[in-house]
Amino acid sequence: MPYRTLSRLVNYKYLIFIFFIFINNTYAEELLISKYQYDLYKGNIHFGSSEQTLFKNGSIYKFNIKSKSAGIFKLKKDNRLETTSFIKENRMIKPISYKFIKEKKNSYQLIETIFNLDNNYAYTIENNNKQEHTNIPYSLDRLSVQIDFQEKMKTGVFEYKYNIIDKGRLRKYSFVLHSDAIINTVFGETNTIVIKKLIENNKRSTLTWYAVDYDFIPVKIEQYRKEALVFTVILNEVYK
Numbered sequence: 001m002p003y004r005t006l007s008r009l010v011n012y013k014y015l016i017f018i019f020f021i022f023i024n025n026t027y028a029e030e031l032l033i034s035k036y037q038y039d040l041y042k043g044n045i046h047f048g049s050s051e052q053t054l055f056k057n058g059s060i061y062k063f064n065i066k067s068k069s070a071g072i073f074k075l076k077k078d079n080r081l082e083t084t085s086f087i088k089e090n091r092m093i094k095p096i097s098y099k100f101i102k103e104k105k106n107s108y109q110l111i112e113t114i115f116n117l118d119n120n121y122a123y124t125i126e127n128n129n130k131q132e133h134t135n136i137p138y139s140l141d142r143l144s145v146q147i148d149f150q151e152k153m154k155t156g157v158f159e160y161k162y163n164i165i166d167k168g169r170l171r172k173y174s175f176v177l178h179s180d181a182i183i184n185t186v187f188g189e190t191n192t193i194v195i196k197k198l199i200e201n202n203k204r205s206t207l208t209w210y211a212v213d214y215d216f217i218p219v220k221i222e223q224y225r226k227e228a229l230v231f232t233v234i235l236n237e238v239y240k
Helices: 003-029 071-075 146-155
Strands: 032-043 045-057 060-069 078-088 091-106 109-115 120-124 129-134 160-166 169-185 186-201 206-210 217-225 228-238
Touching: 032 091, 045 071, 060 071, 071 169, 071 206, 078 146, 091 146, 146 160, 169 206, 169 217, 186 217
Parallel strands: none
Antiparallel strands: 032 045, 032 228, 045 060, 060 078, 078 091, 091 109, 109 120, 120 129, 160 169, 169 186, 186 206, 206 217, 217 228
16 A cells, blocks of 8 residues: 555544544533423423423533423424523623524424624524624523523522523513512422513513522423413422
8 A cells, every 4th residue: 555545544544533532522521510300281281391401511501491292282293492502701691502493293493593792793593594683782592591590599689681582583581579489399398489581572471480499490480471371380300
């Protein structure tokens, strides 16, 4: 075999070796921070389940919410995945990307937002259509805002307003202290802070019960449309 051919082959094998080492190290460094399982109800009817996971890989965090139909509702198939990746810089959460995927029997929806907050810029792609968000204020997405507000509650802040890019739409979220309550949860009798989330110019609102003594994990969620309760989410298992 000619020297040049042998040299290229050796270099090629070396690059493959380095690539696999990099991949193995990448996955080895991924740290699971938390994992929770929730049940979704309409009245007393269990119609879905949801899993929330938070990972850290190097300086990048990844928060996922994966929901799927349950019971007889599996026949309708309504599976959803929301995921965000972000970094923490000077006590600020800075989203990198957000993705929303919805799969139904006869349809598929994908929405993705890429952030460049250093330049007050982001863009959203839906159905191959690109929408640019220019000169935006500091903004989060639908998931990273949940992590940020939980961090704020740990420091005693229970009301806050955010600019959000919500599946391509620029919106304002307000978190307002609603009440406190002791409720029965997977932890037993649990002290909770109840926070109401409002979306400007939107008919939806959400009440969330956060467990005070357990890092403000959401243990119960009720979503409303105007005054009507749409569905309830209950924490049923904590893996970590």
